[in-house]
Amino acid sequence: MATIREQGYSHWDGRLIERKRPWWPVTTMGIRLIFRKKNFRLLFAMSFVPAVVYLVGIYVSERVEDFKFMVRGSAQLLKIDPGFFKSYFTLDPLLFMMVMLMVFACAGLVADDLRHNALQLYFARPLRKMDYILGKAAVIAFFILLLTLIPGLVLFIFKLVFAGSFALFRSYPWLPLSVIGDSLLLTVFFVSYTLLLSALSRNRRYVMVMIFAVYLGTDIAFGIMSGIFKSPYFALLSIKANLQQTGAVLFGQRPPHAFPAVLSFGVILAFCLVAAWVLLRRVRGVEVIK
Amino acid sequence: MTAVLEARHLSKWYGNVLGLSDVSLALEPGITGLLGPNGAGKSTFMKLLTGQMKPNLGQALVRGERIWNNIPLFRDIGFCPEADAFYEEISGWEFLTGLVRLHGIGWREAEERAERTLGIVELLADKDRRIRGYSRGMRQRLKFAQAIAHDPGIIILDEPLSGLDPLGKRKVIRLIRDYGREGRTVLVSSHVLPEIEAMTSRVVLIHQGKIFAEGDIPFIRDLIEKHPHQISILCDRPRDLAARFIGEECVLHMSFGPEGRSLLIETFKRDIVFGRLPGILLETGIRVEEITSPDDNLQAVFDYLVGK
Amino acid sequence: MDEGGRINKGWVRKSAGRVLGFFFFLGRRAKKTRVFVLISLLPVLQATIIKTSELSGRAPAGEGLAIFSNFLMIFYLQFFLVILTLFYGTSVASEETEGRTLPFLQTRPLSKPGIVLGKYTAYCLLTSLIILASLLASFLILAGERLGSPAAWEIFLRSAAVLVLGILCYTAFFTFLGVLLKRSLFVGLIFGFGWESVISFFPGSTQRFSIVHYLKSLLPAAPRGRFSFLMFRLEPTRPALALLALVLITAFFLGLAGLLFRWKEYLAED
Numbered sequence: 001m002a003t004i005r006e007q008g009y010s011h012w013d014g015r016l017i018e019r020k021r022p023w024w025p026v027t028t029m030g031i032r033l034i035f036r037k038k039n040f041r042l043l044f045a046m047s048f049v050p051a052v053v054y055l056v057g058i059y060v061s062e063r064v065e066d067f068k069f070m071v072r073g074s075a076q077l078l079k080i081d082p083g084f085f086k087s088y089f090t091l092d093p094l095l096f097m098m099v100m101l102m103v104f105a106c107a108g109l110v111a112d113d114l115r116h117n118a119l120q121l122y123f124a125r126p127l128r129k130m131d132y133i134l135g136k137a138a139v140i141a142f143f144i145l146l147l148t149l150i151p152g153l154v155l156f157i158f159k160l161v162f163a164g165s166f167a168l169f170r171s172y173p174w175l176p177l178s179v180i181g182d183s184l185l186l187t188v189f190f191v192s193y194t195l196l197l198s199a200l201s202r203n204r205r206y207v208m209v210m211i212f213a214v215y216l217g218t219d220i221a222f223g224i225m226s227g228i229f230k231s232p233y234f235a236l237l238s239i240k241a242n243l244q245q246t247g248a249v250l251f252g253q254r255p256p257h258a259f260p261a262v263l264s265f266g267v268i269l270a271f272c273l274v275a276a277w278v279l280l281r282r283v284r285g286v287e288v289i290k
Numbered sequence: 291m292t293a294v295l296e297a298r299h300l301s302k303w304y305g306n307v308l309g310l311s312d313v314s315l316a317l318e319p320g321i322t323g324l325l326g327p328n329g330a331g332k333s334t335f336m337k338l339l340t341g342q343m344k345p346n347l348g349q350a351l352v353r354g355e356r357i358w359n360n361i362p363l364f365r366d367i368g369f370c371p372e373a374d375a376f377y378e379e380i381s382g383w384e385f386l387t388g389l390v391r392l393h394g395i396g397w398r399e400a401e402e403r404a405e406r407t408l409g410i411v412e413l414l415a416d417k418d419r420r421i422r423g424y425s426r427g428m429r430q431r432l433k434f435a436q437a438i439a440h441d442p443g444i445i446i447l448d449e450p451l452s453g454l455d456p457l458g459k460r461k462v463i464r465l466i467r468d469y470g471r472e473g474r475t476v477l478v479s480s481h482v483l484p485e486i487e488a489m490t491s492r493v494v495l496i497h498q499g500k501i502f503a504e505g506d507i508p509f510i511r512d513l514i515e516k517h518p519h520q521i522s523i524l525c526d527r528p529r530d531l532a533a534r535f536i537g538e539e540c541v542l543h544m545s546f547g548p549e550g551r552s553l554l555i556e557t558f559k560r561d562i563v564f565g566r567l568p569g570i571l572l573e574t575g576i577r578v579e580e581i582t583s584p585d586d587n588l589q590a591v592f593d594y595l596v597g598k
Numbered sequence: 599m600d601e602g603g604r605i606n607k608g609w610v611r612k613s614a615g616r617v618l619g620f621f622f623f624l625g626r627r628a629k630k631t632r633v634f635v636l637i638s639l640l641p642v643l644q645a646t647i648i649k650t651s652e653l654s655g656r657a658p659a660g661e662g663l664a665i666f667s668n669f670l671m672i673f674y675l676q677f678f679l680v681i682l683t684l685f686y687g688t689s690v691a692s693e694e695t696e697g698r699t700l701p702f703l704q705t706r707p708l709s710k711p712g713i714v715l716g717k718y719t720a721y722c723l724l725t726s727l728i729i730l731a732s733l734l735a736s737f738l739i740l741a742g743e744r745l746g747s748p749a750a751w752e753i754f755l756r757s758a759a760v761l762v763l764g765i766l767c768y769t770a771f772f773t774f775l776g777v778l779l780k781r782s783l784f785v786g787l788i789f790g791f792g793w794e795s796v797i798s799f800f801p802g803s804t805q806r807f808s809i810v811h812y813l814k815s816l817l818p819a820a821p822r823g824r825f826s827f828l829m830f831r832l833e834p835t836r837p838a839l840a841l842l843a844l845v846l847i848t849a850f851f852l853g854l855a856g857l858l859f860r861w862k863e864y865l866a867e868d
Binding site for chain 2: 606609612613616617619620623624627628629697698699700701703704705706707708709710860863
């Protein structure tokens with residue numbers, strides 16, 4: 001005999017279990033909300049253009065004879081070595097696209113919660129501060145890794161496939177680690193950068209402006225000061241320059257600016273630590289009104 | 291008497307969603323309550339009457355003139371919005387004086403009015419605190435204050451009692467009644483009948499974007515009283531309880547809940563059932579776990595009235 | 599009397615005046631204004647560093663004015679000005695709709711174009727104060743030894759005038775964007791830092807389809823030297839025409855913003 005099931009709403013009768021990753025729902029909800037924005041999908045698709053261009057470059061490198069007429073003077077593009085990967089990871093348009101993704105998609109991650117007093121709702125559940133921050137950080141990490149780690153590994157794999165040999169891997173066995181390393185560095189930086197600015201205000205529009213302004217402004221400040229003083233050390237002022245400096249080192253290439261790259265690592269680390277400190281202070285279940 | 295606020299075949303769509311459907315209403319001086327469940331169209335109607343939205347069809351008139359972009363009419367209108375939104379970084383005092391000054395009132399007079407109004411809503415002690423630090427009730431009172439500070443002849447209040455404690459509600463209700471007695475035109479919306487009842491006897495019922503009844507409170511009460519009420523009693527011996535109630539005239543219908551653990555009584559005379567219940571429980575020794583009224587909400591009443 | 603069909607200029611003026619007072623006050627009190635003031639101190643800091651280096655012999659002397667005219671003006675003209683006007687310009691409409699405070703303005707005897715004009719003026723005043731204070735401080739530091747020279751002050755005053763014109767023009771454009779679009783900030787960023795930068799690489803009259811072209815055409819001739827990046831690839835328009843173009847752009851977009859704000863309905867983002 002067939003069982004007749006009740007089709008009404010009923011309470012869950014099972015035992016409530018503690019999640020191993022309490023921050024995971026925060027992440028999945030954040031990503032889903034971002035993808036609901038219509039224009040974001042176009043921007044997101046456009047941010048893969050550099051990866052596609054580089055993939056084509058890898059293809060062309062294996063078919064140099066066929067494309068010789070196109071690549072006169074572009075020998076650099078055809079040499080697939082750590083420098084090729086470094087040039088992708090430190091590409092100005094790619095870094096710019098990452099910033100624009102942060103502006104468009106992630107500016108309101110904490111700011112909107114502060115504005116609508118949603119932190120009380122989060123912390124009224126079995127969620128710690130670190131879970132909340134991790135959850136939000138994972139949203140940003142998702143997008144950054146999709147633009148860095150995934151294309152980086154795909155480029156590496158496709159080079160092996162197109163070449164039909166492991167020559168690249170044999171020549172540079174540490175290359176995948178460099179890809180992972182620089183992806184993680186970019187991820188940690190952009191997570192810190194975006195969450196810091198988002199936590200500093202309740203106004204998402206203001207955060208959007210600041211994410212863009214700080215990135216661009218530091219670069220302009222570097223340009224002005226180095227133009228006057230001709231000193232490479234002013235590159236430490238620029239977010240972009242620091243990321244390019246560290247990226248070059250991670251791929252075993254000569255850094256673009258003539259100063260020890262460890263200083264850039266120091267600047268990025270200091271920034272991340274300050275961001276973490278501010279975040280831990282700003283994210284709390286109760287608001288202190290002065 | 292000429293209508294102060296008038297809607298003539300007012301209709302409003304939000305894309306494909308119908309917000310208001312062919313509403314015609316004329317409001318005279320005095321207090322009119324706009325009663326309807328959430329999503330009925332109360333806020334839409336008020337926004338059309340206050341010129342915040344343009345009707346797709348029909349007209350919204352204030353003192354016989356179309357309100358849309360008709361600036362001089364706004365001198366005499368005070369509106370208290372439902373949304374809890376302010377310029378958070380200034381104090382209540384700065385907020386109120388600033389908004390009063392937007393009416394073209396001079397500094398000194400604006401300050402006098404602000405002080406008087408903040409006194410009325412009992413926010414004088416907190417006037418210099420930033421609005422961000424205000425409690426829910428204080429924010430609601432400030433919203434009410436900005437609607438009345440410039441002494442308007444027409445006051446439109448969208449859920450003015452929400453967020454207020456019982457004492458606060460009483461004070462605002464008293465104020466509204468005073469305004470009605472002074473001959474001002476007050477339109478108040480709520481989804482709580484007793485609140486409207488306390489303010490006025492004139493009520494308009496709105497549901498699903500349509501006005502389906504208007505009249506005085508007794509008329510509405512009559513409609514509601516004909517609506518049977520449900521009482522659910524979760525107890526250890528529902529059948530024994532049912533046996534005791536079966537002979538009562540006020541009981542229309544009885545049934546047992548799932549697994550036979552509760553008794554559902556349908557009655558026109560809820561007060562009588564509740565009056566009889568304690569005595570029956572004492573006599574029989576029946577242990578009650580829970581008593582609820584599953585349909586004790588305005589939505590159920592409206593569904594019933596609309597179905598009528 | 600404005601009966602919905604005609605705009606009464608008297609009401610627009612009166613409304614603008616009242617709104618200007620309120621929002622200039624609000625803007626001054628806002629936390630973000632304080633942050634922008636802090637950012638405006640960056641070029642002052644840079645100017646201080648440069649001057650200190652000059653005085654201690656670590657940088658070539660006598661180039662203060664050239665540095666001011668070119669380097670710092672890059673910061674002001676192509677970055678800070680755009681950021682401030684983008685934020686405040688789009689805020690004219692967006693902050694009311696997103697913050698759901700629009701009913702407080704709509705239900706008062708204020709003309710809608712007047713609201714736009716009032717807020718626009720308030721924010722232009724605010725940004726002018728922020729930028730000009732910073733500009734003056736930078737100038738006084740960098741051109742310290744030439745403060746007695748009228749030519750130096752002419753450079754400062756012309757630069758200041760160009761920045762003020764830029765404020766008026768950009769804020770008008772971004773106000774229009776803010777009234778028209780929901781995602782005005784993003785489009786504004788693309789325009790302000792994409793279009794306005796890229797257009798200078800286009801030859802001929804293409805450059806004239808940007809605001810920054812006319813502003814640069816009005817800048818004083820930079821002292822010759824190694825700092826002429828600001829005028830890179832510039833094919834300047836005659837000053838009188840450039841000024842006219844800026845005034846027309848400002849009037850056009852501001853007028854359009856007022857009309858659009860009057861005609862549009864704003865539904866709360868519930």
